[in-house]
Amino acid sequence: MLSMANLRRSPKKYDVVVIGSGAGGGTAVRVLTDLGIDVALIEAGPMVNPSRDFKEHMWPYEVDHRGAEEGGKRYFGKGKHFGYFSATDGGWQLDGEPYTVADGSQFLWFRSRVIGGRTNHYGRMSFRFSDYDFKPYDQDGLGSNWPISYEDLSPYYDKTEAFIGVTGTHEGIRSAPDGIFQDPPPPKAHELLIQGACQELGIPCIPNRRAVITRPHNGRQACHYCGQCYRGCKTASTYSSSQVDIFPAMKTGKLTIFDNAMAREILTDNDGKATAVSYIDKRARAERQIHGRVIVVAASTCESARLLLNSQSSRFPRGLANDSGVVGRFLMDTVGFSVWGYVPGLEGMKTYDTDGFGGAHLYMPWWGLDKKNKDFPRGYHIEIGGGYRMPRIGFGGRTIERHGGYGEALKAKIRREYGGFIGLAGRGEMIPNQQSYCGIDSDTVDKYGIPVLKFHFGWTDHEWKQARHMEKTFKDIIETMGGSVGGIGNQAFERQGISIPGTIIHEVGTVRMGEDPRTSALNKFNQAHAVDNLFVVDGGAFVSNPDKNPTLTINALSWRASEYLAEEMRAGNV
Amino acid sequence: MFSHGVKEEVSRRDMLRTIAIAMTATGAGTLGLQAGRHVHGLAEKEKEVTGTYSLKFFNQHEYRTIKRLAELIIPADEESGSAVDAGAGEFIDLLCSQNEALGEIYTGGLLWLDQFSIDRVTHQFVESKTEDQIVILDLLSEEAHRSVLKRKESSSGFQFEDRPEYEGFQEYTTEPTNGLGPGVRFFTWIRRMSADAFYTSPIGIRDVGYQGNGYWNRYSVPQEAIDHVMSRRPWIDEDN
Numbered sequence: 146m147l148s149m150a151n152l153r154r155s156p157k158k159y160d161v162v163v164i165g166s167g168a169g170g171g172t173a174v175r176v177l178t179d180l181g182i183d184v185a186l187i188e189a190g191p192m193v194n195p196s197r198d199f200k201e202h203m204w205p206y207e208v209d210h211r212g213a214e215e216g217g218k219r220y221f222g223k224g225k226h227f228g229y230f231s232a233t234d235g236g237w238q239l240d241g242e243p244y245t246v247a248d249g250s251q252f253l254w255f256r257s258r259v260i261g262g263r264t265n266h267y268g269r270m271s272f273r274f275s276d277y278d279f280k281p282y283d284q285d286g287l288g289s290n291w292p293i294s295y296e297d298l299s300p301y302y303d304k305t306e307a308f309i310g311v312t313g314t315h316e317g318i319r320s321a322p323d324g325i326f327q328d329p330p331p332p333k334a335h336e337l338l339i340q341g342a343c344q345e346l347g348i349p350c351i352p353n354r355r356a357v358i359t360r361p362h363n364g365r366q367a368c369h370y371c372g373q374c375y376r377g378c379k380t381a382s383t384y385s386s387s388q389v390d391i392f393p394a395m396k397t398g399k400l401t402i403f404d405n406a407m408a409r410e411i412l413t414d415n416d417g418k419a420t421a422v423s424y425i426d427k428r429a430r431a432e433r434q435i436h437g438r439v440i441v442v443a444a445s446t447c448e449s450a451r452l453l454l455n456s457q458s459s460r461f462p463r464g465l466a467n468d469s470g471v472v473g474r475f476l477m478d479t480v481g482f483s484v485w486g487y488v489p490g491l492e493g494m495k496t497y498d499t500d501g502f503g504g505a506h507l508y509m510p511w512w513g514l515d516k517k518n519k520d521f522p523r524g525y526h527i528e529i530g531g532g533y534r535m536p537r538i539g540f541g542g543r544t545i546e547r548h549g550g551y552g553e554a555l556k557a558k559i560r561r562e563y564g565g566f567i568g569l570a571g572r573g574e575m576i577p578n579q580q581s582y583c584g585i586d587s588d589t590v591d592k593y594g595i596p597v598l599k600f601h602f603g604w605t606d607h608e609w610k611q612a613r614h615m616e617k618t619f620k621d622i623i624e625t626m627g628g629s630v631g632g633i634g635n636q637a638f639e640r641q642g643i644s645i646p647g648t649i650i651h652e653v654g655t656v657r658m659g660e661d662p663r664t665s666a667l668n669k670f671n672q673a674h675a676v677d678n679l680f681v682v683d684g685g686a687f688v689s690n691p692d693k694n695p696t697l698t699i700n701a702l703s704w705r706a707s708e709y710l711a712e713e714m715r716a717g718n719v
Numbered sequence: 720m721f722s723h724g725v726k727e728e729v730s731r732r733d734m735l736r737t738i739a740i741a742m743t744a745t746g747a748g749t750l751g752l753q754a755g756r757h758v759h760g761l762a763e764k765e766k767e768v769t770g771t772y773s774l775k776f777f778n779q780h781e782y783r784t785i786k787r788l789a790e791l792i793i794p795a796d797e798e799s800g801s802a803v804d805a806g807a808g809e810f811i812d813l814l815c816s817q818n819e820a821l822g823e824i825y826t827g828g829l830l831w832l833d834q835f836s837i838d839r840v841t842h843q844f845v846e847s848k849t850e851d852q853i854v855i856l857d858l859l860s861e862e863a864h865r866s867v868l869k870r871k872e873s874s875s876g877f878q879f880e881d882r883p884e885y886e887g888f889q890e891y892t893t894e895p896t897n898g899l900g901p902g903v904r905f906f907t908w909i910r911r912m913s914a915d916a917f918y919t920s921p922i923g924i925r926d927v928g929y930q931g932n933g934y935w936n937r938y939s940v941p942q943e944a945i946d947h948v949m950s951r952r953p954w955i956d957e958d959n
Binding site: 211 | 791792793794796798806809810813814817818820821856860861863864867910911912914915916918919920921923924927928929930931934935936937938939940941943945947949951952953954
């Protein structure tokens with residue numbers, strides 16, 4: 146418990162205090178301020194300035210280390226995870242902010258501390274959940290059903306896609322519901338070859354659905370096809386909550402941002418109602434409080450669980466809104482496995498600009514819904530890599546691995562094989578299990594004195610078998626193209642045959658919603674069962690983790706929750 | 720092939736300045752395409768190797784040896800210059816000066832190489848005849864590759880079967896095991912970093928023909944690329 150007497154009180158009471166500025170927090174901030182609600186946003190990192198911070202369009206030779214980073218950190222596996230030029234502000238480890246992992250468990254936790262969070266650099270893959278994804282228990286008796294259905298969320302998928310801009314085509318595939326789409330760019334040549342092979346194998350391969358605008362939209366310029374979305378997009382042609390939600394919200398005059406503000410605890414009154422957020426002003430190294438009628442938590446799945454678990458009171462001895470004990474439980478990541486292959490048929494093609502809109506222009510949605518003889522539950526989709534990519538640190542490494550050697554002969558081989566490599570990455574559904582969760586490590590605090598998270602995690606046979614199915618499928622696709630498999634795509638994280646848990650950065654489920662307050666923390670509007678004026682609008686609210694990348698669903702759920710909240714405030718219910 | 724219009728002489732700095740004004744939190748949020756159009760090669764001109772680099776880590780003998788190795792690994796040919804032309808010497812020296820562990824890989828590797836060279840041909844590596852240098856690099860290169868192949872052969876194949884088998888799974892790792900001591904390890908490092916210095920330079924980027932980092936109104940794929948892949952669909956042959 147904090148000593149209240151020593152804390153400076155902020156005199157102002159905001160309508161809503163939002164904690165975290167990623168997809169969930171950004172959406173809440175925009176929707177609420179648009180409705181005239183006075184919002185304070187707390188973000189643990191600094192404000193982002195795209196024109197200064199984003200390294201879009203930089204060539205590797207514009208820095209002396211060429212992207213290997215100071216002292217060649219990248220060679221030692223210590224560089225920025227997505228490379229020097231990426232817009233990440235954070236990583237697997239943050240100085241002074243540890244987390245721990247239980248013996249026998251594996252987990253890596255990616256945290257971004259910046260306005261916009263991970264949306265500044267994420268992959269922008271934007272897939273709706275399907276109807277069956279909301280009722281997974283009804284499919285196979287595993288996991289739990291969501292308290293909402295596709296029909297409940299569909300209008301908010303519509304709004305989100307129309308607002309942020311998502312590419313796609315109408316395909317009528319049940320595993321990949323159609324939406325409100327911008328025109329996708331045409332497939333690249335190597336993707337046409339992959340698509341042809343998939344057709345031979347009965348696997349659908351359709352235009353990709355990414356949060357990129359291909360025509361001007363809401364004052365944002367259309368994509369200019371440099372393919373560098375991961376570096377941050379200076380023209381805001383891809384979705385990021387910083388540029389698309391928060392900057393416009395700042396212009397409403399309804400938003401106050403507290404950056405470099407690390408939330409420690411949510412304070413409650415004697416009735417158990419949330420009253421304020423206690424946080425550390427990182428610049429001043431001082432404790433502060435900010436008061437609100439309503440607190441909306443969107444600190445990221447695990448950080449939100451940590452905040453609730455650390456917010457203990459006599460009413461909530463196990464942590465705020467944790468009467469059920471589910472906070473921190475049901476932690477899921479996406480199942481990942483990838484391979485690369487070499488396709489001789491691509492040799493001899495004249496190089497052309499394959500950057501496109503970043504990421505592949507096609508992808509393969511799950512095709513096995515009706516397959517009865519598969520040995521794992523649920524499914525996965527496939528993401529594609531390949532093309533004539535901008536040379537960077539490690540360039541030519543696969544040719545070196547294939548042939549060895551040096552000198553003129555190596556130079557000629559690298560030239561010949563440029564653009565001949567393709568990558569296939571599976572992204573599959575994990576079934577929540579009892580051994581995968583996070584809790585407070587009572588022995589360890591971070592540099593702010595806040596107790597840290599301890600992770601417990603284990604894949605089960607469901608996930609391992611799914612990864613083997615991916616492996617077989619990718620081999621079939623590459624061989625059908627006339628190529629051969631070279632090896633695992635992501636050597637650092639998948640050499641055991643499946644991704645290290647956490648490394649797909651799709652962690653969800655730790656503050657799940659549900660009908661029953663005994664088995665869930667939130668109701669179907671992301672509102673805490675036990676605390677009317679507390680909402681959690683990030684991936685923590687997820688009940689399951691379908692193979693669809695989570696961001697679009699976080700956006701849609703947060704939009705829905707924010708409208709509900711605004712109406713409840715108007716009606717005087719919170 | 721692309722509908723990008725005529726490239727205009729907009730400097731990169733002008734472009735970034737315009738973007739900076741347009742895309743701040745309070746800016747208008749729009750940006751003219753003309754201002755945003757990226758001009759290839761401007762940065763290359765700004766960043767040409769001047770030849771005035773002053774050494775930060777290696778002594779003169781070490782640096783001569785590093786540069787000799789780099790130009791043997793990625794030599795000049797009919798298409799383009801060498802790794803040394805692309806700044807490999809400066810790149811390796813700079814990074815070694817910033818990282819003790821990396822520096823030791825190089826100083827240790829160079830000592831090993833000179834000793835090996837003296838034992839075989841009585842001269843330090845950089846003082847040896849080119850044909851002797853080639854013999855040594857061939858030995859190291861073949862040993863490095865042999866260990867890669869050996870790992871691939873010793874594995875049962877790509878299919879994983881059951882979890883316990885994954886524990887010994889090594890087939891796609893690239894750590895060399897070898898019979899030439901630190902030489903193979905050093906060769907692998909300098910080959911990697913010489914290639915990196917070369918291919919991340921304007922010379923290397925031109926060598927492979929990368930066409931991107933552009934700024935287009937619309938994305939399209941050249942018909943000849945589509946024709947190329949369509950003519951190489953293996954299943955078409957099988958079907959006929």
